[in-house]
Amino acid sequence: MASVEVRSVRKSAALRPRGPTKVQPARSMSLDYKYSAARAGVEAGPAPNGVGRRAAADEEEGEAVPPEGDADSPYSSKATTTEEEGSAGGGGEANSASSAAATPRRPSPAAAAGPSPRDTRWGDTSSYGAKKKNRVFCQLPNGDWALCTVITTSGDESVLKVPEGKVLRLKTESLQPANPEILDGVDDLMQLSYLSEPSVLYNLQYRYSQDMIYTKAGPVLVAVNPFKKVALYGNEYIKAYRNKTMDSPHVYAIADSALREMKSDEVNQSIIISGESGAGKTETAKIAMQYLASLGGGSGIEYEILQTNPILEAFGNAKTLRNDNSSRFGKLIEIHFSTTGRICGAMIQTFLLEKSRVVQCAVGERSYHIFYQLCAGAPTTLREKLNLKKVDEYKYLKQSCCYSIAGVDDAEMFRAVTEAMNIVHISKEDQDNVFAMVSAVLWLGDVSFTIIDNENHVEITVEEAAETVSRLLGCSIEDLNLVLSKRHMKVNNENIVQKLTLTQATDTRDALAKALYASLFEWLVEQINKSLSVGKRRTGRSISILDIYGFESFDKNSFEQFCINYANERLQQHFNRHLFKLEQEEYVEDGIDWAKVEFEDNQDCLNLFEKKPLGLLSLLDEESTFPNATDLTFANKLKQHLDTNSCFRGERGKAFTVRHYAGEVAYDTSGFLEKNRDLLHMDSIQFLAKCKLSIPQTFASKMLAQSDNLESIPYRPSVADSQKLSVAMKFKGQLFQLMQRLESTTPHFIRCIKPNNLQLPAIYGQELVLQQLKCCGVLEVVRISRSGYPTRMTHQKFARRVWFSSS
Numbered sequence: 106m107a108s109v110e111v112r113s114v115r116k117s118a119a120l121r122p123r124g125p126t127k128v129q130p131a132r133s134m135s136l137d138y139k140y141s142a143a144r145a146g147v148e149a150g151p152a153p154n155g156v157g158r159r160a161a162a163d164e165e166e167g168e169a170v171p172p173e174g175d176a177d178s179p180y181s182s183k184a185t186t187t188e189e190e191g192s193a194g195g196g197g198e199a200n201s202a203s204s205a206a207a208t209p210r211r212p213s214p215a216a217a218a219g220p221s222p223r224d225t226r227w228g229d230t231s232s233y234g235a236k237k238k239n240r241v242f243c244q245l246p247n248g249d250w251a252l253c254t255v256i257t258t259s260g261d262e263s264v265l266k267v268p269e270g271k272v273l274r275l276k277t278e279s280l281q282p283a284n285p286e287i288l289d290g291v292d293d294l295m296q297l298s299y300l301s302e303p304s305v306l307y308n309l310q311y312r313y314s315q316d317m318i319y320t321k322a323g324p325v326l327v328a329v330n331p332f333k334k335v336a337l338y339g340n341e342y343i344k345a346y347r348n349k350t351m352d353s354p355h356v357y358a359i360a361d362s363a364l365r366e367m368k369s370d371e372v373n374q375s376i377i378i379s380g381e382s383g384a385g386k387t388e389t390a391k392i393a394m395q396y397l398a399s400l401g402g403g404s405g406i407e408y409e410i411l412q413t414n415p416i417l418e419a420f421g422n423a424k425t426l427r428n429d430n431s432s433r434f435g436k437l438i439e440i441h442f443s444t445t446g447r448i449c450g451a452m453i454q455t456f457l458l459e460k461s462r463v464v465q466c467a468v469g470e471r472s473y474h475i476f477y478q479l480c481a482g483a484p485t486t487l488r489e490k491l492n493l494k495k496v497d498e499y500k501y502l503k504q505s506c507c508y509s510i511a512g513v514d515d516a517e518m519f520r521a522v523t524e525a526m527n528i529v530h531i532s533k534e535d536q537d538n539v540f541a542m543v544s545a546v547l548w549l550g551d552v553s554f555t556i557i558d559n560e561n562h563v564e565i566t567v568e569e570a571a572e573t574v575s576r577l578l579g580c581s582i583e584d585l586n587l588v589l590s591k592r593h594m595k596v597n598n599e600n601i602v603q604k605l606t607l608t609q610a611t612d613t614r615d616a617l618a619k620a621l622y623a624s625l626f627e628w629l630v631e632q633i634n635k636s637l638s639v640g641k642r643r644t645g646r647s648i649s650i651l652d653i654y655g656f657e658s659f660d661k662n663s664f665e666q667f668c669i670n671y672a673n674e675r676l677q678q679h680f681n682r683h684l685f686k687l688e689q690e691e692y693v694e695d696g697i698d699w700a701k702v703e704f705e706d707n708q709d710c711l712n713l714f715e716k717k718p719l720g721l722l723s724l725l726d727e728e729s730t731f732p733n734a735t736d737l738t739f740a741n742k743l744k745q746h747l748d749t750n751s752c753f754r755g756e757r758g759k760a761f762t763v764r765h766y767a768g769e770v771a772y773d774t775s776g777f778l779e780k781n782r783d784l785l786h787m788d789s790i791q792f793l794a795k796c797k798l799s800i801p802q803t804f805a806s807k808m809l810a811q812s813d814n815l816e817s818i819p820y821r822p823s824v825a826d827s828q829k830l831s832v833a834m835k836f837k838g839q840l841f842q843l844m845q846r847l848e849s850t851t852p853h854f855i856r857c858i859k860p861n862n863l864q865l866p867a868i869y870g871q872e873l874v875l876q877q878l879k880c881c882g883v884l885e886v887v888r889i890s891r892s893g894y895p896t897r898m899t900h901q902k903f904a905r906r907v908w909f910s911s912s
């Protein structure tokens with residue numbers, strides 16, 4: 106590919122040595138903050154400004170990039186270029202001239218002549234000779250690294266002064282060199298002369314302790330969750346980033362780059378936020394939206410876009426053991442801009458809501474916030490209309506023994522949600538219908554059954570719960586009884602009615618509750634999208650923000666974690682592809698003498714999930730089509746076919762383990778088949794269609810339409826009237842589409858890090874942080890970034906930028 110090497114422009118890290126910032130974040134820069142970026146290059150320790158490069162002979166051959174044309178790859182059917190032709194609209198307010206002119210102090214990869222001292226130091230302690238007064242890192246018995254000073258060295262031992270004045274004698278070879286004090290707390294890890302695990306951990310901790318939660322790792326922004334309010338946001342800061350009077354790492358800086366690049370390059374942008382549950386993804390997404398809304402605002406629609414957050418959080422977030430406000434769905438919000446650079450609309454896509462939470466949740470967790478908010482905050486008339494009880498009186502909510510969240514006022518949140526619904530133009534009548542459905546779901550959980558014969562067949566017990574459900578849905582008690590206690594089936598072309606046992610009836614009731622809630626969530630997103638739909642003045646330019654559930658590993662991991670972790674593997678592949686594979690491939694293609702930087706590729710794990718016909722997803726789907734299959738037969742099938750796969754391990758009974766990029770996860774297949782089939786019996790759909798209220802009717806028509814659309818799909822479970830594509834296959838399809846969409850954008854990555862599992866401020870667990878940094882390859886990204894060119898672009902893009910900057 107023809108390209109010019111332009112040193113500057115894109116990576117703000119590359120722009121960094123640019124003098125003192127004009128506006129200091131009140132708490133992000135302490136008075137005694139010693140680092141001066143301009144001096145860093147000169148006084149950055151003993152390493153020469155060499156180039157990271159290893160002898161090519163030491164490197165392995167290239168790894169598996171999904172081949173173009175492979176149907177199993179989301180990258181197969183499209184060009185992966187981010188170049189797009191478009192009108193030269195661009196908008197008038199961007200000012201990228203200064204950035205285009207800046208020159209980073211970075212070496213050329215071609216200048217590399219041999220292994221750099223930096224690279225041999227990468228995690229390598231053996232060659233390090235500690236000297237008196239040197240600052241070094243030593244590992245304490247608990248595994249943490251501590252910064253200490255060498256008092257004396259003799260033979261192969263050193264005597265060290267560790268924090269709190271203690272003295273330790275350790276083998277010199279176990280020590281890791283520390284960076285000079287002047288580099289303490291640098292705002293880009295690329296500036297560290299010793300790039301090692303302890304030095305990165307120390308640097309992040311140093312900054313974290315001063316509320317500087319953002320640090321660049323080359324092109325990636327690392328955000329360490331402060332678990333408290335930090336004075337880094339608001340209008341003053343937005344102004345400072347817009348005017349470039351502040352350039353310390355920040356979500357605002359990332360959003361600003363996205364906005365500028367969208368205008369100057371005429372390419373859609375994406376901000377991809379990842380991290381574990383509770384790491385801060387949703388908050389980060391909101392901060393990015395806040396910046397875009399502020400810069401691209403004016404028409405009022407930006408306010409509507411921001412107000413989608415309380416609605417989606419109320420209906421799609423819940424308290425889990427890891428996060429009091431955990432998103433139980435994935436979200437992509439695409440913000441569209443007009444020719445003048447103003448926001449003109451938005452589109453939200455959601456992924457796989459965890460609907461099992463509606464009927465079942467673990468002790469100490471809660472179901473979706475809206476249930477508690479409605480019960481706490483509904484005004485008297487609504488409360489009476491919906492026959493609301495206290496939260497601890499509903500069976501669905503009672504099982505987890507957790508009703509409130511410390512510091513959260515559910516009643517107040519309810520008012521915020523209804524206000525937000527008003528702002529996104531959900532009519533009062535629709536709001537009432539929405540809350541009627543929420544209440545109906547709660548009351549459904551209280552519908553009980555009476556056994557009517559000695560075969561355990563049941564009928565619903567006609568009492569308050571059944572009566573309230575039938576009133577809220579607009580159906581008769583008879584219809585409710587029929588749908589929950591009997592099933593129509595076709596056997597040998599004959600219609601028969603089967604009576605349901607207590608277990609079957611309870612499952613049918615729960616399936617209806619889950620389907621109602623999931624349909625309601627989908628419907629709400631549709632209404633929001635209608636309200637935010639893009640106006641006539643669209644340019645086709647957009648910035649997408651992806652906030653998708655983080656990697657999960659619990660004591661017991663089920664189908665939900667299986668899907669969530671699969672999504673994270675896909676995202677990790679996107680990250681790897683852009684920051685490791687494509688970047689390095691281009692160097693090689695351009696004939697630059699480049700030694701490959703190793704990184705943890707997760708292609709094998711993705712193959713384990715996606716390969717046909719013997720991948721986890723295909724095998725799950727196949728097993729889901731067999732009426733007599735069980736979770737155990739599924740687990741056995743996996744063991745039979747996948748036991749030789751290095752990413753898979755069969756366990757005893759119904760369990761199996763997957764070696765994910767972020768660690769091993771043991772899955773229990775209990776419930777996998779049922780959750781994957783996710784069958785709502787046709788009787789239930791017809792029941793909803795017959796209800797008098799329009800909203801359940803709408804849900805039913807949507808379900809019926811989906812089942813019609815699927816007539817042509819070869820995969821059809823053999824169950825008589827099953828109506829859907831399996832959950833895993835649908836999710837895989839959504840993820841492929843998502844990846845294709847993201848591939849046509851310029852990505853900006855934000856990695857959120859959770860510093861402790863207690864959700865408390867000022868606690869920085871080194872091991873926890875390190876594990877997150879390792880699993881997302883932050884160190885490798887820094888290494889590639891400082892070894893390579895700061896930015897690369899085609900002649901065409903360069904010309905467009907120069908034109909844009911000078912016009």
Ligand SMILES: Nc1ncnc2c1ncn2[C@@H]1O[C@H](COP(=O)(O)OP(=O)(O)OP(=O)(O)O)[C@@H](O)[C@H]1O
Nearest residue numbers: 332333382383384385386387388428431432654655
């Ligand atoms: N920038 C921030 N400032 C202050 N608090 C924050 C910030 N980021 C995160 N938090 C705190 O951490 C909590 C968890 O963050 P968030 O819900 O964004 O995590 P998440 O990564 O989206 O988790 P999940 O994957 O479970 O949805 C927030 O509720 C908030 O209390």
